[in-house]
Amino acid sequence: MKTTNLRNKPVDRRRLSAEDKESYRPTNRMKAVSRARQRKGQLAWDKKVTTGRQERRPGTGGLSLGRATQGQRQAQETAKVERSKQLRAEKPIY
Numbered sequence: 001m002k003t004t005n006l007r008n009k010p011v012d013r014r015r016l017s018a019e020d021k022e023s024y025r026p027t028n029r030m031k032a033v034s035r036a037r038q039r040k041g042q043l044a045w046d047k048k049v050t051t052g053r054q055e056r057r058p059g060t061g062g063l064s065l066g067r068a069t070q071g072q073r074q075a076q077e078t079a080k081v082e083r084s085k086q087l088r089a090e091k092p093i094y
Contacts, residue, residue, distance in 0.1 A: 006033055006036055006037075008029070008030075008033045010026070011024065011026070011029075
């Protein structure tokens with residue numbers, strides 16, 4: 001994977017001053033280039049991927065319709081049980 005605009009050529013230490021030779025660490029340069037490549041790849045991936053988005057509404061969290069339906073169902077079941085109790089005979093017939 002080639003990263004454009006990043007210079008990663010080896011440095012000729014013969015051309016550095018004595019002070020620069022001491023402070024120069026090639027691993028730092030390699031780590032920096034590696035981090036730049038990772039960052040560039042992450043940005044490219046973030047740009048192309050479609051992220052899932054969910055609508056958020058304030059209040060009940062979208063459960064109000066479910067609660068109403070559940071209450072209706074409960075009322076219907078209760079009415080059904082009451083009706084079946086009314087249709088029963090008070091004393092068993094033999």
